[in-house]
Amino acid sequence: MIWLAWQNSLLRPGRTLLIILAVAAILAEILALEGFLAGSYWQLRQAVLQRGDAVIVAQSGITNFFATRSILPQQARSQVEAVSGVVSTHPLTALAAIYESGSLRSPLIVLAYDDSGGPRQIETGRLPSETGDIVVDLSLAKKFALDLGDRLTLSDYDFTIVGFARGETALFTPFAFTNFDTLIDFYFNSDLASDIAAFPLLSFLVVDIIPDANAQEMADQISAHVAGVTAIPIETMARHDEKLGQELLGPILNLLLGLSYGVGALAIGLFTFAAVRGRRKSFGVLRALGFSVVDIGLSVTFEAVAWAIAAIPVGIVFAMAIARLIEALAPGYLLLVTEPKALIQTALIAMVLGVLGALLPLRMLIQLDPASAFKD
Amino acid sequence: MLKWAIRELLFSPQQLFANIAAVAGAFALVLFFEGIFAGESRQIVAMIDHTEADVWVMQKGVGNMHMATSFVADWKIDRVKNVKGVKKVTPILYLSSAIEAGGSNWFSFVVGLEAGDPRAGPWKHAGGAQLPAAGTAVVPDIFASDAGLKIGDTVRIIGRDFTISGFSSETFSMANSVTYVTLADLADAMSSLGIVSYMLVDADAGVAPQELAARIMDEVEGVNVLTRDDFIRRDYSIAYQMGLEIVWMMTVIGGILAVLLTGFIIYAHIAERERELAMMKALGVRNLAIYGATMVQAFTIGALALCLAIAAILLAIPLTEWLMPKVSLAMTMDALLKTAGLAFGVCLIASVLPVMRVLSVDPVTAFQQ
Numbered sequence: 126m127i128w129l130a131w132q133n134s135l136l137r138p139g140r141t142l143l144i145i146l147a148v149a150a151i152l153a154e155i156l157a158l159e160g161f162l163a164g165s166y167w168q169l170r171q172a173v174l175q176r177g178d179a180v181i182v183a184q185s186g187i188t189n190f191f192a193t194r195s196i197l198p199q200q201a202r203s204q205v206e207a208v209s210g211v212v213s214t215h216p217l218t219a220l221a222a223i224y225e226s227g228s229l230r231s232p233l234i235v236l237a238y239d240d241s242g243g244p245r246q247i248e249t250g251r252l253p254s255e256t257g258d259i260v261v262d263l264s265l266a267k268k269f270a271l272d273l274g275d276r277l278t279l280s281d282y283d284f285t286i287v288g289f290a291r292g293e294t295a296l297f298t299p300f301a302f303t304n305f306d307t308l309i310d311f312y313f314n315s316d317l318a319s320d321i322a323a324f325p326l327l328s329f330l331v332v333d334i335i336p337d338a339n340a341q342e343m344a345d346q347i348s349a350h351v352a353g354v355t356a357i358p359i360e361t362m363a364r365h366d367e368k369l370g371q372e373l374l375g376p377i378l379n380l381l382l383g384l385s386y387g388v389g390a391l392a393i394g395l396f397t398f399a400a401v402r403g404r405r406k407s408f409g410v411l412r413a414l415g416f417s418v419v420d421i422g423l424s425v426t427f428e429a430v431a432w433a434i435a436a437i438p439v440g441i442v443f444a445m446a447i448a449r450l451i452e453a454l455a456p457g458y459l460l461l462v463t464e465p466k467a468l469i470q471t472a473l474i475a476m477v478l479g480v481l482g483a484l485l486p487l488r489m490l491i492q493l494d495p496a497s498a499f500k501d
Numbered sequence: 502m503l504k505w506a507i508r509e510l511l512f513s514p515q516q517l518f519a520n521i522a523a524v525a526g527a528f529a530l531v532l533f534f535e536g537i538f539a540g541e542s543r544q545i546v547a548m549i550d551h552t553e554a555d556v557w558v559m560q561k562g563v564g565n566m567h568m569a570t571s572f573v574a575d576w577k578i579d580r581v582k583n584v585k586g587v588k589k590v591t592p593i594l595y596l597s598s599a600i601e602a603g604g605s606n607w608f609s610f611v612v613g614l615e616a617g618d619p620r621a622g623p624w625k626h627a628g629g630a631q632l633p634a635a636g637t638a639v640v641p642d643i644f645a646s647d648a649g650l651k652i653g654d655t656v657r658i659i660g661r662d663f664t665i666s667g668f669s670s671e672t673f674s675m676a677n678s679v680t681y682v683t684l685a686d687l688a689d690a691m692s693s694l695g696i697v698s699y700m701l702v703d704a705d706a707g708v709a710p711q712e713l714a715a716r717i718m719d720e721v722e723g724v725n726v727l728t729r730d731d732f733i734r735r736d737y738s739i740a741y742q743m744g745l746e747i748v749w750m751m752t753v754i755g756g757i758l759a760v761l762l763t764g765f766i767i768y769a770h771i772a773e774r775e776r777e778l779a780m781m782k783a784l785g786v787r788n789l790a791i792y793g794a795t796m797v798q799a800f801t802i803g804a805l806a807l808c809l810a811i812a813a814i815l816l817a818i819p820l821t822e823w824l825m826p827k828v829s830l831a832m833t834m835d836a837l838l839k840t841a842g843l844a845f846g847v848c849l850i851a852s853v854l855p856v857m858r859v860l861s862v863d864p865v866t867a868f869q870q
Contacts, residue, residue, distance in 0.1 A: 147762060151762075195659075196692055223565060230565075280560075324570075355660070372606060373744070376825060376828055381533075385530065391526045399519050399769070402513070454750075455746055
C-alpha cells in the first residue's frame with residue numbers, strides 16, 4: 126500500500142508538490158505565531174534573570190521588573206545588607222524613555238547599575254566606565270544605524286555609545302545600560318533638571334546570598350526585616366513578568382493562533398479531500414484490478430501522512446525564513462519557531478487533519494463501481 | 502462556453518463547496534487579522550482621542566504616553582494658564598504600570614485626576630462612581646469583568662491598594678487599559694509631590710491649536726507642546742511598535758497564505774480540466790472564449806468565498822465582543838476592498854496560467870490519450 130501511495134503521489138508530481146507547499150505554508154504561519162509568543166515570553170524572563178541569580182528587592186508591593194515604577198529608600202541597601210545570609214547587594218535604577226532620531230522612535234529602558242546587573246553579553250565595545258558612557262542593545266543599534274562612539278541623546282543629554290549588548294530586549298523595548306555617575310549627571314544636566322524630584326535614584330537591589338541558602342526563605346526574611354520593600358526570588362519575578370506578557374499579548378495573539386490552527390486544519394483537510402475525490406477514476410481502475418476499499422483507504426492514508434511529513438520540514442524552513450525576515454524588519458523581535466512543543470503540536474495536527482481529509486471520501490470509495498473506470 | 506463553465510462548476514457540488522470553504526477560510530483569516538489591527542489601532546490611542554484637548558503639554562523631550570515618563574513641575578500649570586488663548590488647563594499625573602487585581606497583573610495607564618474635575622476623566626461611564634475619590638479607583642469594565650471585580654473590591658497600583666468605586670467603558674485595549682485615581686493619591690503612591698505629567702489645554706474659541714501650541718512653547722520653558730492630532734500620531738507610532746506591529750506582520754503573512762491557498766485551489770480546479778480545454782481549442786473555440794469560461798469559474802469561486810468570509814467576519818464581530826471583550830475588532834471598507842482586490846487578482850492569475858499552458862500546445866494532443 127505504501128508503494129501504491131508512492132506511485133499515486135508521483136502520478137502528478139506538480140500537484141503533489143503544490144499540496145506539500147501549501148500545507149508547508151500553513152504550518153509556517155502557525156509556527157511563526159507560536160514562535161513569536163515563545164520568543165516574547167522568553168525575552169521577558171531573560172530581562173529579569175540576566176540581572177542576577179538569587180533575590181531582587183523592589184518597592185513594597187512591587188513584584189514586576191518590567192512596566193513598573195519602583196523607588197527604594199536610600200537606606201534600604203544598608204538595611205538589606207544587614208540581614209543575615211545576605212552576601213552583597215547591587216543597586217539598579219530603571220528609567221523608561223523614548224529615543225527619537227529623525228522620524229524614528231523607540232521605547233527604551235535605561236538601567237543604571239554599579240558592579241552587577243548590567244548587560245550579560247557585550248557583542249562589541251566595552252562596559253560603561255566613564256561619565257556619559259552608555260551600552261545599548263543591538264536591536265536599537267540596528268534600527269537607528271548606531272555605531273560605537275555615536276551620540277545617543279535623551280532629554281537633550283548626550284550619551285556616548287561605548288558598547289552593544291546582545292539579548293537585552295523585552296516586549297519590543299531595548300535596554301540601555303549606564304553607570305550611576307552618568308545617571309546623576311543625566312539628571313542634573315538634562316532637561317529633567319527642573320523636574321528631577323520625581324525621578325528614581327534607586328529602583329531595585331539585586332541580592333547575592335550565601336551558598337546553599339534558599340532564595341524564597343531569604344526573600345521572606347528580607348521582606349520581614351526591612352520596611353518599605355518587597356523581596357522575591359529573581360526566578361519568581363521573571364515568572365511574573367512572563368505572566369504580564371501573557372496578559373498583554375495573550376488575548377489577541379492566542380485568538381489569532383487559534384484561528385490560524387482552525388483555518389489551517391480546514392485547508393489541510395480540504396486539500397487531501399479534494400485530491401482524493403479528484404482521483405475517482407484512478408480508484409475505479411484500482412477496484413477493477415482487485416484492490417479492496419481497505420487497500421485504497423490505507424493507500425490514501427499513507428499518502429496524506431507522507432504529504433504532511435514532507436510538508437513539516439519545508440514548513441519549518443519557511444517559518445525560519447519568516448522569523449529571519451521579521452527579525453530583520455523589526456530588530457528586537459525574537460521568533461523561536463523551533464520550540465519543540467509547538468513543532469510537535471503543529472506536526473500532529475497536520476497529519477491528523479490530512480488523514481481525516483483523505484478518509485472523508487471513503488464512502489465514495491466504498492460505493493465506487495469498478496466498471497466506472499471504463500465508462501468514460 | 503458560459504453553459505460549460507457553469508455545468509463544470511456544478512459537476513461536483515462537494516468539490517465546489519470544499520474549494521469555496523478553503524478560500525473563504527483563508528480570506529476570513531486575513532479579514533479577521535485586519536479587523537483586529539483596525540480595532541486595536543482605534544483603541545490604542547483612545548484616551549488622547551476621546552479627551553479632545555486642543556493641545557497637550559508635557560515634559561521637554563517627551564512626545565507620547567506609551568512607555569513614557571513625563572514629569573513637569575506643577576508651578577508651570579499657572580504659566581500655561583496665563584498664555585493668551587488658553588481657556589482651561591487640566592493637569593493629570595500619569596504612570597504606565599502593571600496593576601494587580603484578582604490574582605492577575607495588567608498593563609495599564611494609571612491617570613491621576615484632580616478631585617471632582619471630569620475634564621480628563623472617563624468619557625463613557627459603565628456603573629458606580631463616575632470619578633475616583635480619595636483611595637478609590639475607576640477601572641475599565643472589561644478589565645473588571647475579566648478579573649471578576651466588583652464595586653468595593655481592591656486593585657493594587659505600585660504597591661498601594663485602591664478600592665474600586667466605578668467602571669468606565671471603551672477604556673481597554675491590548676497595549677493599555679486606563680485606570681483613574683485621584684492626582685493626590687497617585688502623587689503620594691509615586692512619591693511625586695509638586696509634579697504633574699501632562700496638561701490638557703483647551704483653547705479659547707477661534708484659537709487654532711497649532712498657534713496655541715507654538716505660543717506655549719515660546720512662553721513656558723522646559724516643556725514640549727503638541728496638538729491633539731500630533732500627539733495621537735506620535736503616540737500611535739510607539740503603540741504600534743508595542744504589539745500592533747506583530748498583528749500587522751501576521752496580517753501580511755496571512756495575506757500571503759491566502760494568496761497561496763486561493764492560487765492553489767483555482768489553479769488545481771482549472772488544471773483538472775486541461776484536457777477538455779484542449780479539446781475545445783481543437784474544435785475551434787476561440788481562445789478568448791476559453792479564457793472567459795475559466796475566469797467565470799475562478800471569479801465565481803472567489804466571489805462566493807469572499808462573501809462567505811465577509812459573512813463569517815460580520816458574525817465574528819458581535820461574537821468576539823461577547824466571548825472575548827478584551828479584543829477590539831472592527832471591519833473597515835479599506836480592508837474589504839484590499840482583500841477583494843487581492844482575491845480577484847489571484848483568481849485571475851491562477852485561472853489564466855493553466856489555460857495559457859494548454860493553449861500553447863498542439864490541440865491534437867487532446868485526442869492522443
